[in-house]
Amino acid sequence: xxxxxxxxxxxxxxxxxxxxxxxxxxxxxxxxxxxxxxxxxxxxxxxxxxxxxxxxxxxxxxxxxxxxxxxxxxxxxxxxxxxxxxxxxxxxxxxxxxxxxxxxxxxxxxxxxxxxxxxxxxxxxxxxxxxxxxxxxxxxxxxxxxxxxxxxxxxxxxxxxxxxxxxxxxxxxxxxxxxxxxxxxxxxxxxxxxxxxxxxxxxxxxxxxxxxxxxxxxxxxxxxxxxxxxxxxxxxxxxxxxxxxxxxxxxxxxxxxxxxxxxxxxxxxxxx
Amino acid sequence: xxxxxxxxxxxxxxxxxxxxxxxxxxxxxxxxxxxxxxxxxxxxxxxxxxxxxxxxxxxxxxxxxxxxxxxxxxxxxxxxxxxxxxxxxxxxxxxxxxxxxxxxxxxxxxxxxxxxxxxxxxxxxxxxxxxxxxxxxxxxxxxxxxxxxxxxxxxxxxxxxxxxxxxxxxxxxxxxxxxxxxxxxxxxxxxxxxxxxxxxxxxxxxxxxxxxxxxxxxxxxxxxxxxxxxxxxxxxxxxxxxxxxxxxxxxxxxxxxxxxxxxxxxxxxxxxxxxxxxxxxxxxxxxxxxxxxxxxxxxxxxxxxxxxxxxxxxxxxxxxxxxxxxxxxxxxxxxxxxxxxxxxxxxxxxxxxxxxxx
Numbered sequence: 299x300x301x302x303x304x305x306x307x308x309x310x311x312x313x314x315x316x317x318x319x320x321x322x323x324x325x326x327x328x329x330x331x332x333x334x335x336x337x338x339x340x341x342x343x344x345x346x347x348x349x350x351x352x353x354x355x356x357x358x359x360x361x362x363x364x365x366x367x368x369x370x371x372x373x374x375x376x377x378x379x380x381x382x383x384x385x386x387x388x389x390x391x392x393x394x395x396x397x398x399x400x401x402x403x404x405x406x407x408x409x410x411x412x413x414x415x416x417x418x419x420x421x422x423x424x425x426x427x428x429x430x431x432x433x434x435x436x437x438x439x440x441x442x443x444x445x446x447x448x449x450x451x452x453x454x455x456x457x458x459x460x461x462x463x464x465x466x467x468x469x470x471x472x473x474x475x476x477x478x479x480x481x482x483x484x485x486x487x488x489x490x491x492x493x494x495x496x497x498x499x500x501x502x503x504x505x506x507x508x509x510x511x512x513x514x515x516x517x518x519x520x521x522x523x524x525x526x527x528x529x530x531x532x533x534x535x536x537x538x539x540x541x542x543x544x545x546x547x548x549x550x551x552x553x554x555x556x557x558x559x560x561x562x563x564x565x566x567x568x569x570x
Numbered sequence: 571x572x573x574x575x576x577x578x579x580x581x582x583x584x585x586x587x588x589x590x591x592x593x594x595x596x597x598x599x600x601x602x603x604x605x606x607x608x609x610x611x612x613x614x615x616x617x618x619x620x621x622x623x624x625x626x627x628x629x630x631x632x633x634x635x636x637x638x639x640x641x642x643x644x645x646x647x648x649x650x651x652x653x654x655x656x657x658x659x660x661x662x663x664x665x666x667x668x669x670x671x672x673x674x675x676x677x678x679x680x681x682x683x684x685x686x687x688x689x690x691x692x693x694x695x696x697x698x699x700x701x702x703x704x705x706x707x708x709x710x711x712x713x714x715x716x717x718x719x720x721x722x723x724x725x726x727x728x729x730x731x732x733x734x735x736x737x738x739x740x741x742x743x744x745x746x747x748x749x750x751x752x753x754x755x756x757x758x759x760x761x762x763x764x765x766x767x768x769x770x771x772x773x774x775x776x777x778x779x780x781x782x783x784x785x786x787x788x789x790x791x792x793x794x795x796x797x798x799x800x801x802x803x804x805x806x807x808x809x810x811x812x813x814x815x816x817x818x819x820x821x822x823x824x825x826x827x828x829x830x831x832x833x834x835x836x837x838x839x840x841x842x843x844x845x846x847x848x849x850x851x852x853x854x855x856x857x858x859x860x861x862x863x864x865x866x867x868x869x870x871x872x873x874x875x876x877x878x879x880x881x882x883x884x885x886x887x888x889x890x891x892x893x894x895x896x897x898x899x900x901x902x903x904x905x906x907x908x909x910x911x912x913x914x915x916x917x918x919x920x921x922x923x924x925x926x927x928x
Contacts, residue, residue: 502733505718516728526741528731529722531715544733560731560740 309346311354312361319388322365322373326393330354333422334398335553336390337361338406338413340430340536341439341476342451343368343464349538352546357399357553362389364409366475368468379479383412387420399553401425404510404535405439405476408488414499415491423553424499427545428507428535431492432517433483437510439476440535453506453534492522498556499525500549504533504540526552526559571883571928574624574658574896575617575914576812579637579644581606582905591697591837591865592632606637609907611651613914618655620918624688626658626812626896631701633837642675649683657683660777660812660896661690661759664720665712666702670742672716673723680748687750690777690810691717692759696851696862697839706850712736714768717758721772724753757810761789763857770796775808777896780868783889785855786811790891792856806893811886815872815897817879817913817921824874827901831867838865872897876920883921887928 312327327346335357339345344363353359365385366373376382386409390398399422402410407429414424430439440447444463448455463469499522503512512529519527528548533540551559582605587597614625627644630636638644641659648657657679662672680687693713699706715734722730722742729743748754758769759777766789769776776793778786790809797804818824838844844864851862872882886892899913 505722515730516726519728519730526731527728528733528740529726531718531732531734531737541733544735548731548733562740564738 308348309350311351312346312359317389317392319392320385321375322385322389323370324365324389324392325363325368325370326389327361327363328359330357330359332357333553334358334360334395336386336395336398336400338364338386338400338402338409339367340404340406340428341472341480342447342461342536343472345539347536347539348542349545349549352542353550356550360393360395362386364406367472368464372471373475376475376479379408379481380412380416382479383409383416386413387417390420396420397422399423399425401427401549402429403427403538404430405480407431408480411488411492411495414497415488415495418495418497421497423556424495424497425549425552426499426501426518427537428503428510429501429518430480430510431485431488432514433510434514435483437483439473439480440509450509451535452540453504453508453532454540455534458540489521492518495522496524498552500552501525501527502530502537502545502548503527504530504535504537506532506534509535524557526557571887571925572623572807572894573917573922573925574626574660574810574894575614575622576626576628576660576896576898577610577614577617577638578628578635578898578900579606579610580613580900580905580907580910581634581637582907583634587634589837591839592700593634593837595632598634603637607647610637611648613911614648614652614655616911617914617918618652620914621922622655622918624656624658624894624896625652626660628660629663629694629698631698635836642672642679645679645687646682649679649686654686656686656688658688658810658896659690660688660810661692661757663694663698664691664716665693665709666698666704667716669716669719669737670723670739670744673720674744674746676720676754677724677744677746677748680750680754681746683749685749685754687748687754688757689754690757690759691720692765692777693762696847696864699847699851700839706847708736709851710762710764714764717768718772721753721756724748755807757808759810761786761853761855761860763792763854765789766793766796766856769793770800773800773802775804775810777810777812778890778892779812779896780814780863780871781855782869782871783886786890786892788856788858794891806887806891809890809892810894810896811890811892812896813872813886813898814868814870815879815899815913815917816870816874816901817872817899817917818875819916820875821873821878824878828870828873831901831904835865835867876916876924879917879921880924883925884928 312329407426408431440450444461501518503515732739757775758765
């Protein structure tokens with residue numbers, strides 16, 4: 299169903315800005331009003347989706363391009379994901395943000411978790427989309443030709459626009475950064491802190507995720523005291539890109555109602 | 571070769587009953603129905619004694635032809651009174667079900683039956699879309715999503731929400747789970763490319779029905795190909811062929827019996843509706859388009875005396891690759907339960923012992 303503002307390309311309504319934080323120049327895209335929803339992207343960089351547009355109808359969505367990704371300068375300074383997360387806290391400070399909803403995708407999900415365990419008081423809620431904090435042996439970021447990457451990232455690559463790879467020099471920079479910050483498949487220190495994290499958390503896994511199988515979602519649910527697990531059917535690793543309406547419905551509901559989101563508000567009256 | 575006995579309930583219809591589906595509920599006689607369910611149990615005890623491997627039950631609604639609109643309920647009743655035979659539900663119609671409830675009920679039945687349940691899931695025959703207001707255009711998508719949700723409900727140890735296209739749940743965590751772990755032997759039923767693909771991707775078996783051996787082999791061949799792509803090979807027990815069987819003392823007697831049928835499906839929908847349903851419900855065999863069978867009689871692909879039947883079963887195994895045949899021994903177009911029971915006895919004593927090694 300085409301609606302006003304949604305026939306344009308994804309992200310068309312987002313304004314760009316720059317903040318200086320922790321010695322980095324950090325680009326961001328922003329749209330919408332209301333409570334802040336900060337998005338930390340995956341290893342592929344900042345890419346706005348239809349889900350960003352839909353969420354911007356309920357929230358002030360701020361999608362950062364994290365230092366070292368995209369057009370930003372090479373980042374050889376950040377050494378650990380824990381530090382990288384604190385850099386992003388400084389970025390939120392620089393925008394005058396107090397408490398935020400935080401959404402992290404894959405690599406950005408691990409960053410969001412480090413942010414959450416270090417600064418839980420800054421978060422209203424946490425949304426982890428295909429988080430990469432716990433990975434089975436051999437699971438890594440998407441790689442290879444654009445076609446190969448599409449098959450790894452999407453449940454139905456034939457339905458998605460072609461992936462435009464960054465220039466080789468940029469790709470090499472971000473690959474080095476991601477390799478350094480991603481860390482091992484399991485991190486006992488992070489996980490010990492996750493077990494004590496009280497922030498309302500929603501974990502989403504796509505049933506067709508070929509990078510990190512959706513079975514991993516149960517580890518987060520088991521480990522975290524205030525966590526809900528939702529499987530998104532027929533979506534691959536980048537859920538928001540593939541099934542934006544399904545993603546938005548459950549994320550917006552969770553951000554609004556936290557654990558009460560299990561109470562259905564569906565209207566089934568057919569006719570008065 | 572394993573043999574499954576397809577049980578329909580055998581409600582004996584009086585002459586003069588309406589023949590159009592849906593048959594008015596008011597024409598059902600409760601005493602006749604009660605006798606039918608009792609006879610079902612007696613018949614299945616005999617079937618078990620003869621050595622059939624499974625009894626199977628299907629899901630159909632709104633007519634005397636099948637008295638099992640709820641396969642799990644029927645299975646629970648059978649399980650409580652017939653204690654050794656495996657019970658195959660071939661199968662619950664997924665697109666008009668609540669997949670989570672289906673997963674729960676099947677888990678209950680498997681546990682109550684002490685691990686004897688076998689499950690086949692399907693989209694359902696065309697007229698079944700009318701039963702609970704299912705849009706036939708949505709049937710395929712709902713079936714694929716529903717089957718996947720059933721599998722997840724059975725196997726996901728943590729409470730989970732399901733953000734589907736047709737189904738949405740916020741928190742699923744079924745109790746009980748099936749006795750058989752990770753779940754009962756499960757099949758996708760159907761010849762379509764979609765059924766074959768689902769079965770291959772999820773390491774399930776495949777069930778095909780009623781078509782010629784060569785026609786069904788197209789589906790099972792495609793299924794095996796898809797399994798190979800997913801890195802595994804199905805065993806013979808993972809392919810079921812459901813068929814009508816006309817077994818008589820001799821080939822001539824079987825052919826004669828076949829001719830006594832009137833060539834009409836017992837409770838068809840009216841012609842205009844039939845045509846509209848055929849238009850709305852596209853089917854395929856391994857991707858090759860085929861017309862839905864709406865109100866048409868189902869073919870009989872095993873016909874003859876015991877020797878001929880044994881040879882046909884061998885051929886079925888070679889051509890289709892089925893390691894399980896699910897047979898309907900009902901005399902065509904006839905209510906005659908005595909004739910049915912003779913065929914059951916003849917199969918059990920004169921055919922079954924000879925086909926174990928096929």
